[in-house]
Amino acid sequence: MRKIFLVLTLTLTCIAFSTARIKDIANFRGVRDNQLFGIGIVVGLNGTGDSGKISSTVLSNIAKTLGVTMNPEDIKTRNSAMVMVIADIPAFFKEGMRLDVVVASIGDAKSLEGGILLQTPLFGADGNVYAVAQGSVSVGGAEVKVSANLQSKYKVVGFIPSGAIVEREIPFEFAQSNSVTLHLKRPDFTTAARVAQAINTTFERRIAKAIDASTIKIDVPSAFEDDVISFLALVEEIEVSVDMPARVVVNEKTGTVVFGGNIKILDFTLSYGVFNVTIKNGKLPEQETEATVGALVSALKSLGATPQDIIAILESMHKAGVLLAELVVM
Structure with missing residues (x-):
């Protein structure tokens, strides 16, 4: 049996968050199809x-x-x-x-x-x-x-x-009482807080507040009371670090594995066919770096594991509770 020692150079990087413009992750309330x-x-x-x-x-x-x-x-x-x-x-x-x-x-x-x-x-x-x-x-x-x-x-x-x-325009009202509301396309408390913080930092005043995981209320500054559209355009271009929930998506028909977020692995030992996988103390064997799904998948591929092998191992890890992420099987 081959024992897998995960090597840092084989790691597939899993980033906890990425930068995106507010216009790509949120909509203004009232502005919809x-x-x-x-x-x-x-x-x-x-x-x-x-x-x-x-x-x-x-x-x-x-x-x-x-x-x-x-x-x-x-x-x-x-x-x-x-x-x-x-x-x-x-x-x-x-x-x-x-x-x-x-x-x-x-x-x-x-x-x-x-x-x-x-x-x-x-x-x-x-x-x-x-x-x-x-x-x-x-x-x-x-x-x-x-x-x-x-x-x-x-x-x-x-x-x-x-x-x-x-033949007729649908009426829209997205600014009420000198304030506007943003709705995140994917509700997330962390991202909502970051959006509010980024807006406040950009305008150097506290005008934005996260109400819940999807809602951010923004007060329109007095300088933009007569030009709300320009204010909204500035808000849309602000870049925010978007937090991604740990999730692994596998498609058993095509053998595709997609994972996002900083997905960590608890200690475990798994035997599957000719493979023997061991994670100890939350670290890669003989390494000081944390064990992640990216490192595991990369190492398995380098040793000749098929997509079906990788999917089977990930499903077993999820059932055992050592995969700290949501597993979505298509």
């Missing part, structure tokens, strides 16, 4: 549309708005299909700007390929129309039986790039 939805009809299908009468009724109603009277019973065609239309509208999108649109069949249509979505109003959660969608539907993909790189066409869901026009 909103979801829009609507029900429309796709026409121009080559006999692959719905078999029921719902689409015929809708087409009849559309014709009526154009001054044409049509009996739904007379519209018997599979060239149209009822679809759900969805889109996300980012913050501060103005009238006339365009959104990408996704359409999905509601009925029993076989394909939306080659179809055209008729003008469809898109509603927000408050029931108001914020955009109107229309255009040619693309189902994407490729006509292949087997491919490792291309996905076969899924023909009852399609896309319309820039297929919706914004």
